[in-house]
Amino acid sequence: MNENEKIPIPSLHRLSAYLRQLEIFSIRNISHASSRPLAKYSKVGDATVRRDLALFGKFGRRGVGYEVNDLIETLRRILGTQQQWGVVLIGAGALGMALMRYSGFTQRGFKILAAFDTNPYMIGTTVEDVQIYSLDDLESVINKTAARIAILATPSQYAQKITNRLTTAGIEGILDFATSSLEVPSQTHVTYVDITAHLEELSFQIGGNNP
Amino acid sequence: MNENEKIPIPSLHRLSAYLRQLEIFSIRNISHASSRPLAKYSKVGDATVRRDLALFGKFGRRGVGYEVNDLIETLRRILGTQQQWGVVLIGAGALGMALMRYSGFTQRGFKILAAFDTNPYMIGTTVEDVQIYSLDDLESVINKTAARIAILATPSQYAQKITNRLTTAGIEGILDFATSSLEVPSQTHVTYVDITAHLEELSFQIGGNNP
DNA sequence: GTATGTGAAGTTATTCACAGCG
DNA sequence: CGCTGTGAATAACTTCACATAC
Numbered sequence: 001m002n003e004n005e006k007i008p009i010p011s012l013h014r015l016s017a018y019l020r021q022l023e024i025f026s027i028r029n030i031s032h033a034s035s036r037p038l039a040k041y042s043k044v045g046d047a048t049v050r051r052d053l054a055l056f057g058k059f060g061r062r063g064v065g066y067e068v069n070d071l072i073e074t075l076r077r078i079l080g081t082q083q084q085w086g087v088v089l090i091g092a093g094a095l096g097m098a099l100m101r102y103s104g105f106t107q108r109g110f111k112i113l114a115a116f117d118t119n120p121y122m123i124g125t126t127v128e129d130v131q132i133y134s135l136d137d138l139e140s141v142i143n144k145t146a147a148r149i150a151i152l153a154t155p156s157q158y159a160q161k162i163t164n165r166l167t168t169a170g171i172e173g174i175l176d177f178a179t180s181s182l183e184v185p186s187q188t189h190v191t192y193v194d195i196t197a198h199l200e201e202l203s204f205q206i207g208g209n210n211p
Numbered sequence: 212m213n214e215n216e217k218i219p220i221p222s223l224h225r226l227s228a229y230l231r232q233l234e235i236f237s238i239r240n241i242s243h244a245s246s247r248p249l250a251k252y253s254k255v256g257d258a259t260v261r262r263d264l265a266l267f268g269k270f271g272r273r274g275v276g277y278e279v280n281d282l283i284e285t286l287r288r289i290l291g292t293q294q295q296w297g298v299v300l301i302g303a304g305a306l307g308m309a310l311m312r313y314s315g316f317t318q319r320g321f322k323i324l325a326a327f328d329t330n331p332y333m334i335g336t337t338v339e340d341v342q343i344y345s346l347d348d349l350e351s352v353i354n355k356t357a358a359r360i361a362i363l364a365t366p367s368q369y370a371q372k373i374t375n376r377l378t379t380a381g382i383e384g385i386l387d388f389a390t391s392s393l394e395v396p397s398q399t400h401v402t403y404v405d406i407t408a409h410l411e412e413l414s415f416q417i418g419g420n421n422p
Numbered sequence: 423g424t425a426t427g428t429g430a431a432g433t434t435a436t437t438c439a440c441a442g443c444g
Numbered sequence: 445c446g447c448t449g450t451g452a453a454t455a456a457c458t459t460c461a462c463a464t465a466c
Contacts, residue, residue: 010457020405065426081411097305195310198402206291206359256437265450272447
Protein backbone atom coordinates (compact mmCIF):
# COMPACT_ATOMS: atom_id res chain seq x y z
CA MET A 1 0.00 0.00 0.00
CA ASN A 2 2.66 2.48 0.97
CA GLU A 3 5.07 2.62 -1.94
CA ASN A 4 7.81 4.14 0.15
CA GLU A 5 7.67 1.54 2.88
CA LYS A 6 10.68 -0.71 3.16
CA ILE A 7 10.07 -4.04 1.42
CA PRO A 8 11.33 -7.21 3.09
CA ILE A 9 13.79 -9.01 0.83
CA PRO A 10 12.03 -12.36 1.32
CA SER A 11 8.79 -10.75 0.16
CA LEU A 12 10.57 -9.35 -2.88
CA HIS A 13 11.90 -12.77 -3.86
CA ARG A 14 8.49 -14.30 -3.45
CA LEU A 15 7.00 -11.73 -5.82
CA SER A 16 9.27 -13.22 -8.49
CA ALA A 17 8.03 -16.69 -7.59
CA TYR A 18 4.40 -15.58 -7.81
CA LEU A 19 5.11 -14.02 -11.17
CA ARG A 20 6.63 -17.26 -12.49
CA GLN A 21 3.57 -19.15 -11.35
CA LEU A 22 1.16 -16.61 -12.78
CA GLU A 23 2.93 -16.77 -16.13
CA ILE A 24 2.24 -20.51 -16.15
CA PHE A 25 -1.41 -19.93 -15.23
CA SER A 26 -1.68 -17.40 -18.01
CA ILE A 27 -0.32 -19.84 -20.60
CA ARG A 28 -2.90 -22.37 -19.41
CA ASN A 29 -5.63 -19.77 -19.83
CA ILE A 30 -6.46 -19.78 -16.15
CA SER A 31 -8.07 -16.41 -15.60
CA HIS A 32 -8.21 -16.19 -11.81
CA ALA A 33 -6.06 -17.42 -8.96
CA SER A 34 -6.53 -17.07 -5.22
CA SER A 35 -3.76 -16.77 -2.70
CA ARG A 36 -3.84 -20.48 -1.89
CA PRO A 37 -2.46 -21.84 -5.19
CA LEU A 38 0.06 -19.02 -5.36
CA ALA A 39 1.26 -19.92 -1.88
CA LYS A 40 1.58 -23.59 -2.66
CA TYR A 41 4.67 -23.03 -4.79
CA SER A 42 6.53 -20.83 -2.33
CA LYS A 43 6.55 -22.83 0.91
CA VAL A 44 4.53 -20.13 2.68
CA GLY A 45 0.96 -19.78 3.85
CA ASP A 46 -1.72 -18.07 1.84
CA ALA A 47 -1.83 -15.17 4.29
CA THR A 48 1.76 -14.41 3.37
CA VAL A 49 0.86 -14.08 -0.29
CA ARG A 50 -1.85 -11.59 0.58
CA ARG A 51 0.51 -9.74 2.95
CA ASP A 52 3.22 -9.55 0.27
CA LEU A 53 0.81 -8.08 -2.26
CA ALA A 54 -0.70 -5.77 0.34
CA LEU A 55 2.70 -4.11 0.64
CA PHE A 56 1.95 -2.50 -2.70
CA GLY A 57 -1.81 -2.17 -2.89
CA LYS A 58 -5.08 -4.03 -3.14
CA PHE A 59 -5.22 -6.17 -6.22
CA GLY A 60 -7.69 -8.91 -5.37
CA ARG A 61 -11.44 -9.29 -5.30
CA ARG A 62 -13.05 -10.83 -2.25
CA GLY A 63 -14.71 -14.11 -3.00
CA VAL A 64 -12.90 -14.34 -6.34
CA GLY A 65 -9.13 -13.98 -6.00
CA TYR A 66 -6.72 -12.24 -8.36
CA GLU A 67 -7.13 -11.74 -12.07
CA VAL A 68 -4.10 -13.53 -13.48
CA ASN A 69 -3.14 -11.21 -16.33
CA ASP A 70 -3.77 -8.10 -14.28
CA LEU A 71 -1.60 -9.36 -11.47
CA ILE A 72 1.18 -10.27 -13.90
CA GLU A 73 1.10 -6.71 -15.18
CA THR A 74 1.03 -5.34 -11.64
CA LEU A 75 3.97 -7.45 -10.51
CA ARG A 76 5.98 -6.44 -13.55
CA ARG A 77 5.26 -2.82 -12.80
CA ILE A 78 6.32 -3.32 -9.17
CA LEU A 79 9.49 -5.16 -10.13
CA GLY A 80 10.22 -2.63 -12.84
CA THR A 81 10.32 -5.13 -15.69
CA GLN A 82 7.62 -3.66 -17.86
CA GLN A 83 10.41 -1.59 -19.26
CA GLN A 84 13.32 -3.43 -20.90
CA TRP A 85 16.61 -3.22 -19.01
CA GLY A 86 19.86 -3.14 -20.93
CA VAL A 87 22.39 -5.65 -19.61
CA VAL A 88 26.06 -6.18 -20.34
CA LEU A 89 27.68 -9.54 -19.81
CA ILE A 90 31.28 -9.73 -18.66
CA GLY A 91 32.91 -13.03 -19.53
CA ALA A 92 31.97 -15.06 -22.61
CA GLY A 93 33.25 -18.39 -21.32
CA ALA A 94 31.05 -21.43 -20.89
CA LEU A 95 28.75 -19.71 -18.41
CA GLY A 96 28.56 -16.50 -20.39
CA MET A 97 27.66 -18.49 -23.50
CA ALA A 98 24.90 -20.26 -21.63
CA LEU A 99 23.47 -16.93 -20.52
CA MET A 100 23.56 -15.47 -24.02
CA ARG A 101 21.74 -18.51 -25.35
CA TYR A 102 18.99 -18.34 -22.77
CA SER A 103 16.01 -16.61 -24.29
CA GLY A 104 14.01 -16.25 -21.06
CA PHE A 105 15.71 -13.01 -20.05
CA THR A 106 14.42 -11.04 -23.00
CA GLN A 107 10.85 -12.14 -22.38
CA ARG A 108 11.19 -10.97 -18.80
CA GLY A 109 12.57 -7.54 -19.38
CA PHE A 110 16.33 -8.02 -19.58
CA LYS A 111 18.17 -7.69 -22.86
CA ILE A 112 21.85 -8.53 -23.15
CA LEU A 113 23.21 -5.73 -25.32
CA ALA A 114 26.87 -6.67 -25.39
CA ALA A 115 29.35 -9.16 -24.00
CA PHE A 116 33.02 -8.72 -23.13
CA ASP A 117 35.96 -11.05 -23.01
CA THR A 118 39.73 -10.98 -23.18
CA ASN A 119 40.06 -13.97 -25.50
CA PRO A 120 41.10 -12.51 -28.90
CA TYR A 121 39.48 -15.40 -30.76
CA MET A 122 36.10 -14.41 -29.40
CA ILE A 123 36.31 -10.66 -29.73
CA GLY A 124 34.40 -9.51 -32.77
CA THR A 125 32.23 -12.61 -32.99
CA THR A 126 28.57 -12.73 -32.07
CA VAL A 127 26.55 -15.29 -30.14
CA GLU A 128 22.78 -15.20 -30.56
CA ASP A 129 23.07 -11.69 -31.98
CA VAL A 130 25.12 -10.50 -29.03
CA GLN A 131 28.40 -8.95 -30.10
CA ILE A 132 31.49 -9.83 -28.07
CA TYR A 133 33.79 -6.88 -27.43
CA SER A 134 37.24 -6.54 -25.99
CA LEU A 135 37.21 -5.81 -22.29
CA ASP A 136 39.14 -2.66 -23.22
CA ASP A 137 35.96 -1.28 -24.73
CA LEU A 138 33.91 -1.81 -21.58
CA GLU A 139 33.36 1.85 -20.71
CA SER A 140 32.67 3.06 -24.23
CA VAL A 141 30.16 0.30 -24.98
CA ILE A 142 28.35 0.78 -21.67
CA ASN A 143 28.16 4.43 -22.48
CA LYS A 144 26.87 3.88 -25.99
CA THR A 145 24.32 1.23 -25.04
CA ALA A 146 23.21 2.96 -21.83
CA ALA A 147 23.15 -0.43 -20.07
CA ARG A 148 22.37 -0.17 -16.37
CA ILE A 149 22.84 -3.76 -15.23
CA ALA A 150 25.91 -6.01 -15.56
CA ILE A 151 26.26 -9.77 -15.20
CA LEU A 152 29.67 -10.87 -14.00
CA ALA A 153 30.59 -14.30 -15.30
CA THR A 154 34.35 -14.09 -15.00
CA PRO A 155 36.81 -15.92 -12.77
CA SER A 156 36.58 -14.58 -9.22
CA GLN A 157 40.01 -13.00 -9.20
CA TYR A 158 39.04 -10.41 -11.82
CA ALA A 159 35.66 -9.61 -10.36
CA GLN A 160 36.62 -6.73 -8.09
CA LYS A 161 38.69 -4.83 -10.66
CA ILE A 162 35.99 -5.15 -13.28
CA THR A 163 33.39 -4.11 -10.73
CA ASN A 164 35.29 -0.91 -10.07
CA ARG A 165 35.23 -0.11 -13.77
CA LEU A 166 31.55 -1.00 -14.03
CA THR A 167 30.47 1.30 -11.24
CA THR A 168 32.60 4.13 -12.58
CA ALA A 169 30.99 3.62 -15.98
CA GLY A 170 27.57 4.08 -14.42
CA ILE A 171 26.33 0.52 -13.94
CA GLU A 172 23.74 0.49 -11.16
CA GLY A 173 23.19 -3.21 -10.54
CA ILE A 174 25.50 -6.23 -10.69
CA LEU A 175 24.64 -9.90 -10.75
CA ASP A 176 27.75 -11.77 -9.68
CA PHE A 177 28.43 -15.45 -10.36
CA ALA A 178 31.85 -15.23 -8.80
CA THR A 179 32.07 -16.38 -5.24
CA SER A 180 33.87 -13.54 -3.57
CA SER A 181 32.06 -10.61 -2.10
CA LEU A 182 32.33 -7.32 -3.98
CA GLU A 183 32.94 -3.86 -2.65
CA VAL A 184 30.74 -1.31 -4.37
CA PRO A 185 29.60 2.27 -3.81
CA SER A 186 26.51 2.44 -1.61
CA GLN A 187 24.21 3.39 -4.49
CA THR A 188 25.16 0.28 -6.50
CA HIS A 189 23.14 -2.89 -5.96
CA VAL A 190 24.70 -6.34 -6.03
CA THR A 191 23.22 -9.80 -5.93
CA TYR A 192 25.03 -13.12 -5.94
CA VAL A 193 24.35 -16.48 -7.50
CA ASP A 194 26.47 -19.03 -5.68
CA ILE A 195 25.70 -22.44 -7.11
CA THR A 196 28.14 -24.14 -4.77
CA ALA A 197 26.29 -22.72 -1.78
CA HIS A 198 23.09 -24.35 -3.05
CA LEU A 199 24.83 -27.69 -3.37
CA GLU A 200 26.20 -27.26 0.15
CA GLU A 201 22.68 -26.63 1.37
CA LEU A 202 21.61 -29.96 -0.13
CA SER A 203 24.65 -31.70 1.31
CA PHE A 204 23.83 -30.40 4.77
CA GLN A 205 20.18 -31.34 4.54
CA ILE A 206 20.78 -34.82 3.19
CA GLY A 207 23.55 -35.43 5.70
CA GLY A 208 21.43 -34.24 8.61
CA ASN A 209 18.75 -36.77 7.80
CA ASN A 210 21.21 -39.63 7.50
CA PRO A 211 22.93 -39.79 10.86
CA MET B 212 26.42 -26.77 20.11
CA ASN B 213 23.34 -28.99 19.88
CA GLU B 214 23.77 -30.90 16.63
CA ASN B 215 20.11 -31.85 16.51
CA GLU B 216 18.81 -28.34 16.94
CA LYS B 217 17.03 -26.93 13.94
CA ILE B 218 19.30 -24.70 11.89
CA PRO B 219 17.91 -21.49 10.41
CA ILE B 220 18.22 -21.53 6.63
CA PRO B 221 19.73 -18.03 6.58
CA SER B 222 22.42 -19.20 8.98
CA LEU B 223 23.11 -22.19 6.76
CA HIS B 224 23.59 -20.00 3.72
CA ARG B 225 25.92 -17.74 5.64
CA LEU B 226 28.09 -20.70 6.60
CA SER B 227 28.74 -21.15 2.89
CA ALA B 228 29.63 -17.49 2.61
CA TYR B 229 32.01 -17.70 5.55
CA LEU B 230 33.59 -20.77 3.99
CA ARG B 231 34.18 -18.93 0.70
CA GLN B 232 35.81 -16.09 2.56
CA LEU B 233 37.94 -18.40 4.70
CA GLU B 234 39.16 -20.20 1.57
CA ILE B 235 40.38 -16.85 0.30
CA PHE B 236 42.08 -16.08 3.61
CA SER B 237 43.73 -19.48 3.51
CA ILE B 238 45.14 -18.88 0.03
CA ARG B 239 46.53 -15.59 1.27
CA ASN B 240 48.15 -17.37 4.21
CA ILE B 241 46.10 -15.49 6.75
CA SER B 242 46.12 -17.78 9.75
CA HIS B 243 43.49 -16.18 11.99
CA ALA B 244 40.26 -14.30 11.44
CA SER B 245 37.87 -12.79 13.94
CA SER B 246 34.13 -12.52 13.49
CA ARG B 247 34.38 -8.95 12.24
CA PRO B 248 36.07 -9.59 8.88
CA LEU B 249 33.91 -12.66 8.33
CA ALA B 250 30.80 -10.56 8.93
CA LYS B 251 31.93 -7.84 6.58
CA TYR B 252 31.25 -10.00 3.52
CA SER B 253 27.79 -11.16 4.55
CA LYS B 254 25.93 -7.94 5.34
CA VAL B 255 25.44 -9.02 8.95
CA GLY B 256 26.91 -7.98 12.27
CA ASP B 257 29.80 -9.77 13.88
CA ALA B 258 27.53 -11.13 16.61
CA THR B 259 25.62 -13.01 13.96
CA VAL B 260 28.75 -14.76 12.78
CA ARG B 261 29.47 -15.90 16.32
CA ARG B 262 25.84 -16.93 16.79
CA ASP B 263 25.86 -18.93 13.56
CA LEU B 264 28.98 -20.82 14.58
CA ALA B 265 27.69 -21.30 18.13
CA LEU B 266 24.85 -23.35 16.65
CA PHE B 267 27.41 -26.10 16.15
CA GLY B 268 30.02 -25.62 18.84
CA LYS B 269 32.80 -23.41 20.15
CA PHE B 270 35.48 -22.95 17.58
CA GLY B 271 37.12 -19.64 18.47
CA ARG B 272 39.69 -18.42 20.97
CA ARG B 273 38.90 -15.36 23.02
CA GLY B 274 41.19 -12.51 22.25
CA VAL B 275 42.39 -14.23 19.07
CA GLY B 276 39.54 -15.23 16.77
CA TYR B 277 39.22 -18.35 14.65
CA GLU B 278 42.06 -20.41 13.19
CA VAL B 279 41.37 -20.17 9.45
CA ASN B 280 42.26 -23.71 8.34
CA ASP B 281 40.61 -25.30 11.36
CA LEU B 282 37.39 -23.41 10.73
CA ILE B 283 37.44 -24.38 7.05
CA GLU B 284 37.66 -28.00 8.08
CA THR B 285 34.94 -27.56 10.67
CA LEU B 286 32.57 -25.88 8.22
CA ARG B 287 33.16 -28.59 5.64
CA ARG B 288 32.38 -31.20 8.25
CA ILE B 289 29.20 -29.34 9.23
CA LEU B 290 28.10 -28.91 5.62
CA GLY B 291 29.02 -32.49 4.83
CA THR B 292 31.49 -31.66 2.06
CA GLN B 293 34.56 -33.32 3.46
CA GLN B 294 33.23 -36.36 1.70
CA GLN B 295 32.77 -36.19 -2.07
CA TRP B 296 29.17 -36.22 -3.30
CA GLY B 297 28.30 -37.88 -6.56
CA VAL B 298 26.17 -35.65 -8.80
CA VAL B 299 24.31 -36.34 -12.01
CA LEU B 300 23.53 -33.56 -14.45
CA ILE B 301 20.32 -33.62 -16.43
CA GLY B 302 20.55 -31.55 -19.58
CA ALA B 303 23.76 -31.02 -21.53
CA GLY B 304 22.69 -27.83 -23.28
CA ALA B 305 24.51 -24.54 -22.89
CA LEU B 306 23.98 -24.38 -19.16
CA GLY B 307 24.83 -28.03 -18.58
CA MET B 308 28.03 -27.54 -20.57
CA ALA B 309 28.97 -24.58 -18.45
CA LEU B 310 28.46 -26.60 -15.29
CA MET B 311 30.55 -29.51 -16.56
CA ARG B 312 33.36 -27.12 -17.40
CA TYR B 313 33.37 -25.47 -14.00
CA SER B 314 36.10 -27.03 -11.89
CA GLY B 315 35.10 -25.40 -8.61
CA PHE B 316 32.55 -28.08 -7.76
CA THR B 317 35.08 -30.88 -7.50
CA GLN B 318 37.29 -28.87 -5.19
CA ARG B 319 34.32 -28.28 -2.95
CA GLY B 320 33.06 -31.82 -2.64
CA PHE B 321 30.76 -32.29 -5.62
CA LYS B 322 31.76 -34.50 -8.52
CA ILE B 323 29.64 -34.71 -11.67
CA LEU B 324 29.66 -38.41 -12.48
CA ALA B 325 27.42 -38.43 -15.52
CA ALA B 326 25.28 -36.18 -17.69
CA PHE B 327 22.10 -36.93 -19.61
CA ASP B 328 20.50 -35.50 -22.69
CA THR B 329 18.06 -36.45 -25.39
CA ASN B 330 20.10 -35.04 -28.26
CA PRO B 331 21.47 -38.06 -30.16
CA TYR B 332 24.47 -36.10 -31.35
CA MET B 333 25.60 -35.61 -27.79
CA ILE B 334 24.91 -39.04 -26.36
CA GLY B 335 28.11 -41.02 -26.11
CA THR B 336 30.40 -38.01 -26.14
CA THR B 337 32.28 -36.68 -23.13
CA VAL B 338 32.79 -33.14 -21.87
CA GLU B 339 35.64 -32.62 -19.42
CA ASP B 340 35.71 -36.36 -18.74
CA VAL B 341 31.99 -36.44 -18.04
CA GLN B 342 30.17 -38.98 -20.19
CA ILE B 343 26.85 -37.95 -21.68
CA TYR B 344 24.23 -40.69 -21.61
CA SER B 345 20.78 -41.06 -23.08
CA LEU B 346 18.05 -39.96 -20.74
CA ASP B 347 16.72 -43.51 -21.13
CA ASP B 348 19.65 -44.72 -19.06
CA LEU B 349 18.92 -42.37 -16.17
CA GLU B 350 17.92 -44.98 -13.61
CA SER B 351 20.62 -47.50 -14.46
CA VAL B 352 23.43 -44.93 -14.37
CA ILE B 353 22.22 -43.43 -11.10
CA ASN B 354 22.15 -46.90 -9.69
CA LYS B 355 25.62 -47.77 -10.94
CA THR B 356 27.25 -44.50 -9.87
CA ALA B 357 25.37 -44.25 -6.57
CA ALA B 358 24.90 -40.52 -7.15
CA ARG B 359 22.76 -38.87 -4.48
CA ILE B 360 22.37 -35.36 -5.89
CA ALA B 361 21.01 -34.23 -9.26
CA ILE B 362 21.30 -30.92 -11.07
CA LEU B 363 18.37 -30.13 -13.34
CA ALA B 364 19.40 -27.98 -16.28
CA THR B 365 16.59 -28.82 -18.68
CA PRO B 366 13.74 -26.74 -20.06
CA SER B 367 11.09 -26.21 -17.38
CA GLN B 368 8.43 -28.30 -19.04
CA TYR B 369 10.39 -31.52 -18.57
CA ALA B 370 11.47 -30.81 -15.01
CA GLN B 371 8.62 -32.46 -13.13
CA LYS B 372 8.62 -35.73 -15.06
CA ILE B 373 12.37 -36.09 -14.73
CA THR B 374 12.11 -35.23 -11.05
CA ASN B 375 9.69 -38.10 -10.53
CA ARG B 376 12.17 -40.49 -12.11
CA LEU B 377 15.05 -39.06 -10.07
CA THR B 378 13.34 -39.50 -6.74
CA THR B 379 12.23 -43.01 -7.64
CA ALA B 380 15.82 -43.80 -8.58
CA GLY B 381 16.95 -42.75 -5.11
CA ILE B 382 18.19 -39.18 -5.65
CA GLU B 383 18.01 -37.31 -2.35
CA GLY B 384 18.73 -33.74 -3.37
CA ILE B 385 17.89 -31.71 -6.46
CA LEU B 386 19.29 -28.39 -7.61
CA ASP B 387 16.82 -26.94 -10.11
CA PHE B 388 17.60 -24.24 -12.63
CA ALA B 389 14.14 -24.43 -14.10
CA THR B 390 11.72 -21.84 -12.89
CA SER B 391 8.71 -23.90 -11.94
CA SER B 392 8.29 -25.35 -8.50
CA LEU B 393 8.75 -29.11 -8.18
CA GLU B 394 6.66 -31.62 -6.28
CA VAL B 395 8.84 -34.13 -4.47
CA PRO B 396 8.46 -36.70 -1.69
CA SER B 397 8.98 -35.16 1.73
CA GLN B 398 12.36 -36.81 2.25
CA THR B 399 13.79 -35.27 -0.94
CA HIS B 400 15.45 -31.88 -0.71
CA VAL B 401 15.17 -29.28 -3.45
CA THR B 402 16.83 -25.94 -3.96
CA TYR B 403 16.31 -23.48 -6.78
CA VAL B 404 18.57 -21.16 -8.72
CA ASP B 405 16.42 -18.57 -10.45
CA ILE B 406 18.67 -16.14 -12.26
CA THR B 407 15.75 -14.09 -13.52
CA ALA B 408 14.58 -13.53 -9.95
CA HIS B 409 17.99 -12.06 -9.13
CA LEU B 410 17.75 -9.70 -12.09
CA GLU B 411 14.27 -8.72 -10.95
CA GLU B 412 15.65 -7.95 -7.52
CA LEU B 413 18.15 -5.57 -9.11
CA SER B 414 15.45 -4.03 -11.28
CA PHE B 415 13.32 -3.37 -8.24
CA GLN B 416 16.14 -1.91 -6.21
CA ILE B 417 17.43 0.33 -8.98
CA GLY B 418 13.91 1.44 -9.84
CA GLY B 419 13.05 2.18 -6.23
CA ASN B 420 15.96 4.55 -5.92
CA ASN B 421 15.16 6.37 -9.13
CA PRO B 422 11.64 7.66 -8.56
C1' DG C 423 -20.33 -19.38 0.31
C1' DT C 424 -15.65 -17.75 -0.87
C1' DA C 425 -11.52 -15.26 -0.51
C1' DT C 426 -9.43 -10.70 0.48
C1' DG C 427 -7.04 -7.45 3.57
C1' DT C 428 -5.36 -6.67 8.09
C1' DG C 429 -5.04 -5.96 13.34
C1' DA C 430 -3.22 -8.93 16.73
C1' DA C 431 -0.49 -12.81 18.04
C1' DG C 432 3.05 -15.76 17.36
C1' DT C 433 7.40 -17.18 15.63
C1' DT C 434 11.94 -16.68 14.00
C1' DA C 435 16.16 -14.21 13.31
C1' DT C 436 19.42 -10.50 14.47
C1' DT C 437 21.76 -7.41 17.36
C1' DC C 438 23.03 -5.55 21.85
C1' DA C 439 25.90 -5.68 25.56
C1' DC C 440 28.75 -7.72 28.68
C1' DA C 441 30.73 -11.45 31.59
C1' DG C 442 34.57 -14.29 31.14
C1' DC C 443 38.58 -16.27 29.09
C1' DG C 444 43.09 -16.23 26.76
C1' DC D 445 43.07 -5.65 26.35
C1' DG D 446 40.68 -8.18 22.41
C1' DC D 447 37.44 -11.24 21.06
C1' DT D 448 34.42 -15.07 22.00
C1' DG D 449 30.07 -16.95 23.52
C1' DT D 450 25.52 -15.98 25.13
C1' DG D 451 21.34 -14.19 28.03
C1' DA D 452 18.38 -10.52 27.21
C1' DA D 453 16.35 -7.25 24.14
C1' DT D 454 15.03 -5.95 19.69
C1' DA D 455 13.67 -6.30 15.16
C1' DA D 456 11.85 -8.74 11.30
C1' DC D 457 8.95 -11.85 9.35
C1' DT D 458 4.96 -15.09 9.18
C1' DT D 459 0.65 -16.84 10.48
C1' DC D 460 -3.81 -16.65 12.81
C1' DA D 461 -8.34 -15.33 12.72
C1' DC D 462 -11.99 -12.67 11.44
C1' DA D 463 -14.57 -8.57 9.89
C1' DT D 464 -15.61 -7.23 5.37
C1' DA D 465 -16.74 -7.37 0.54
C1' DC D 466 -18.24 -9.76 -3.52
